[in-house]
Each structure stands twice: as structure tokens, then as C-alpha cells.
Amino acid sequence: MQFTESRRKYILLGFVAFIIIGFITAKVLGSKQDEEFLIDDTLYQQASQLYNEGNYPAAGELIDDLLLRQPNSEIVNYLGGLIKANNGDYKQSVILLQKTMDINPHKVEDPMFMLQFGEVLLFAERFGDSKIVLEKCREWGWIPESYPTYQERVTELLTQIENM
Template sequence: MNISEKTRKYILLGLVVFILGGLLIANVLASKQNETFQTEDFLYQQAIQFYQAGNYDEAQKLIADLVAEKANSEMVNYLAGLNAASLGEYSAAAIYMQKALDINPHNVEAPMFMLQFGEILFSAERYDDAKIVLERCKEWNWQPEDYPEYQEQVQGMLTQIENMK
């Protein structure tokens, strides 16, 4: 089969147009995705600032928007859990923390995450679950320099759980 020179030019031109069109579409989609990311990042940073400043109600408004947009984000669920606990909504906080753990099971190896999760479960009166988490914390025998009371707090909650039975 013999392809004429004119046909080869049209094929080459078609490929060039196809590639340039694809690059243009990718650029447009990427810029929209970048705008979405920047907006979500701004909301997340604002929520963290409100949380750290102790303005939990304002943080909750932003977190609700983030959870609606990024329900499968470990960090969003973690922040939502901490903020809900600060508002005294321990059952909701436990759900958010469990979801953060489900998204990233490696958090089971993070001592501070597990302590916070144990405290939230304890405050939500889910004592059996709290005992499991706190016993995991006790197994590590971890003593961080910035939180030397870690093991005492773990043992204190475990003692309270045992005294309730």
C-alpha cells in the first residue's frame, strides 16, 4: 500500500492538532483543579487557625464545608474529630476519629493520635473501645519529651475504666 505525500501531511497535521488540543484541554482542567485545591487548602488553614485560637464554633462551620467536599480526607476527619471533642460532641468526635483511622490505618502506630482517640472514646462513654485503644498506648511505653505525662494519663483512664466495672 502506497500513501501519497498529501495524505501523509494530513495525517501528521491531524496528529499535531490532536496533541495540541489534548494539551489545551489538560491545561484548562488542571487550572480548575488547582483553583479547587487552593480554595480547599485556604478553608483548611482557616479552620486550623480558628481551632488553635479556641474559636471552635467558627472552625466547625469551615470544617462542615470541608467534610462535605473531602469526606475521605484523613486530615479533615482528624481535625473534625478534635474540634467536635472541643465542643463536647464526643460521639461525633469518635466517629470522625474512627473515619480518620479507617482512611489511614497506620495511625494505629501514632501514639498521640491513639491517645487522643482513646480520650475521645472515654469521653463518649465507649469504655470497652477506649480500653482497647488505651491498652495499645500502654504497650508502647512511650515517653515523649514534650508530653512526659503520656503514660500516667493512659494509666489513669485505664484505672477509671476498671473501677467502673
């Protein structure tokens, strides 16, 4: 099949128009995605700052909004779990920390995460689960440089469980 010169021009123009429309669409959608990312990042930074300052109720309000926007984010669920624990909502904290592990199963190799998870399970009165997590912490023998009394804390929490 042979194309005439005018038909080739129309095919080329159609192809160029298709590419231009694709770029315009990508630009518009990308701008919207950038705006959403900036909003989420701002919410996370504010919640993290409030958490670090010890203003847990205000951090809780922000993290609730962020959890609605980013329910499958490991870092958002982790921060949410820590904030909920500091606000005394241990059952919700357990859910969020468990979801963090579901999203990233390698969290079980993070000694601080596992200690925090074991403590939250203890405070949520899930003693059996807490004991399993804390015994794993003790078996691994992790001692993070930032927390030299890590093993002593694990032993202290396990003693609390045994005395209940």
C-alpha cells in the first residue's frame, strides 16, 4: 500500500499532535500529583515536629488526616502508631504498628521498632504477643548504639509480663 504525500503529512501531523497532547496531559496530571505530595509532606513534617516536641494531641489530629490520605505508607503508619501510643490509644497503636510490619516485613530486623512494638503490645494488654516479640528481641541480642540499655529494657518488660 502506497501513501500519497498529503496522507504522509496527515499521519505525521496526527502523530505529533498525539505526542503534544500526551505531554500536556502529563504536565497537568503531574502538577496535581506534585500538589498532593506537597500537602502530604507538609502534614507529615508538622506531625513529626509536634511529636518530637511532645505535643501528642495536636500530632494525633494531623496524623489522622495523613492516614486518610496515605493509608498504605509505612512511615505514616509507623509515626501514627507512635503518636497513638503516646496518646494512650494502645489498641489503635498496635493496629498501625502491625500494618507497618505488613507493609515492610523487614521491620522485624529493626531493634527499636521491635522494642516499641513489644511495649505497645504490653500496654494494650496483649501479654502473650508482647512476650513473643520481646523474647525475640532478647534472643537476637541487639544493642543499638543509640540505646545502650536496650537489653536491660527488654528484660524489664519481660519481668513485668511474668509478674502479671
